[in-house]
Amino acid sequence: MRYERADLMTGMVQEGLQALVDGRHGDPFSILGRHQYGDLTVVRVLLPGALSVAVIESETGKVMAELEPIHEAGIFAGLVGSPVPYKLRIEWPDAIQETEDPYSYPPLLGELDLHLISQGTHYELGRTLGAIPMEIDGVDGVRFSVWAPNAQRVSVVGDFNAWDGRRNPMRLRAQAGIWELFIPRLTHGERYKFELLDAHGNLLPQRADPVARSSEASPSTASIIASSKPFRWNDADWLASQAKDRTREGAMSVYEVHLGSWVRIAEEGNRSLDWVELSQRLVPYVKKLGFTHIEMLPIMEHPFGGSWGYQPLGLFAPTGRHGTPEDFAYFIDRCHEEGIGVILDWVPAHFPTDVWGLARFDGTALYEHADPREGFHKDWNTLIYNLGRNEVKGFLIASALEWLEHFHVDALRVDAVASMLYRDYSRNEGEWIPNQYGGRENLESVEFFKHLNSIIHDRCPHAFTVAEESTAWPGVTNSVENGGLGFDFKWNMGWMHDTLHYVSDDPVYRKYEHGSMTFGMIYAYSERFMLPISHDEVVHGKGSLLGKMPGDAWQKLANLRAYYGFMWGHPGKKLLFMGCEIGQETEWNHDGSVVWDLLDRPEHAGIQFLIRDLNQIYAKEPALQFSDLHAEGFQWAVADDAENSVYGMLRTSEDRSSHMLVMSNMTPVPRYGYRVGVPDEGRWEVVLNTDASIYGGTNFGQMDAWAHRSPEHGKPFSVALDLPALSTVFLRWRG
Incomplete structure (x- = not known):
């Protein structure tokens, strides 16, 4: 077949060129890059703003061809003599750049990767999707990939291409709905997002990477290319010891912390501590008081600080509010070196509606349910994950494993489990859809929890899971093999409500509520329980724990001490929110700090001494x-x-x-x-x-x-x- 030079230069389809420069072309590799036509080789590039482009041999630097402009918007093309590895020498108005052509690379993700992603069983998404620094054919760069099966076009945008969605459109791997592109010469630290056209050709707001491993701190919203260099851990002995202690029979006393408001530096604009500072101050403090674990409110990247992390959008990225992922790993390592376990609150129930996040990610209800009766939480104005989709289940399980395997976290406390188990949770009649049997149980969530806990226990022998579950759902902490959900512990919300109700009463009336303190033992061994005095009890007008106590100032403190003694004497693992250990007088304010000045008063220092001694006795007895x-x-x-x-x-x-x-x-x-x-x-x-x-x-x-x-x-x-x-x-x- 005889090819005309003009046809080869333009890719033989003028409409395709226009679609490319308009940012509407869904298959850029069909036009861009190197293409072979018989014994002729043509290279086409899209470089808006370039003055000239030459193709040079990678090995020798010899010029193979000077490309000609074939479209005023910045498409260049030319015939090259032979199909050898090549670079582009690009003359910009203020610089000359030499780089490999992103469109010279073949498909990157393997067929097995695509198959596992579609099945929801690819548990290394944090090292597969997103932005992965790597070397291909001796060239360093970053492979970008994102799940967006219903998009017409997806591009990578960032500082490196002036946030121009025309410059780096991606290749679609249709069998899995994954878009991918390798951009040479990029490295970690660069900001990026994805730009998408929906199935109807509408331009969507630029999206942050759902699998970003690093992100800008709020209020900025870009993802950041994270380093792939492994962290040097020093906690092998700790992980081995935890793997041997699968029953968790010993003492477990948890200090719950909102990192942003534990300590603030007033002299520096009331800033929070970073990960290194937290390792220097929080870790010794927790060890001194004898707590066995630190539990952190969600540190996954989240747009609104007032959500305390419970409306996260970056399920693979530690928040940039406290530093880099490497700094976070250092903090975990320091905890383990001091014999302290780390529990993270983790939120697979819902996500916020921010337009740059997961909501209608590719123009369709991709991560969420389309029907608001299944997909919208009116209480929290959030969207509910569609656990009926394999890819969504796989996304969430891979997130869990990211924290447990790659960051060596010891446990996940799963938030809002009750909201996931019941289809009618906080919904009136007619506002929810029954399951296939006509019931209110969310069968997809049940299966998800069983799968999640089975995978965690199989792959992470050092780790355990905790359910925040406030109903009487049976078998939350039973093994999956015995028909349970497979969690290791459950927060005992009933015990917390009953006992706080009792100690809030004036002692003269307590004889009428006597059973409130004993009722918990009726069901104490129906699950493996943790007794939680958490952040939820000291916010939203509830006052501080000390403030709930009746009587004069002395009686309030005595009541609180007696209650702590009862709690530590009662069966169940212990959890106490920060500030409660010093008898803070005001309720928690996430924009403030624990009122550490109270320790100048002996009666408040005494509360702290009591918590220390209770933990010591618990650990020894x-x-x-x-x-x-x-x-x-x-x-x-x-x-x-x-x-x-x-x-x-x-x-x-x-x-x-x-x-x-x-x-x-x-x-x-x-x-x-x-x-x-x-x-x-x-x-x-x-x-x-x-x-x-x-x-x-x-x-x-x-x-x-x-x-x-x-x-x-x-x-x-x-x-x-x-x-x-x-x-x-x-x-x-x-x-």
């Missing part, structure tokens, strides 16, 4: 650990004394060699000679009294007691105790 998860380690010593508002908990180690008696007097009246039945005779040693003077109390109360054969509460032995007002006392059996 097998009796306080075993019955967290095993019913045979717990008995009520006193459960029904409503008139005196006294509670007694008897906790026992697995081998029955260790006993701890925890007595709480929730009235401002001391109880003298209060007799309690115990299982063994001998000395019962006081190991902690929340009324001790070091904690801000009166130092009244029980010295060590001796149990004698005097039946009480169904036990053969008993002790007579002097219980301080508004206090909790821990007594260890010494034999």
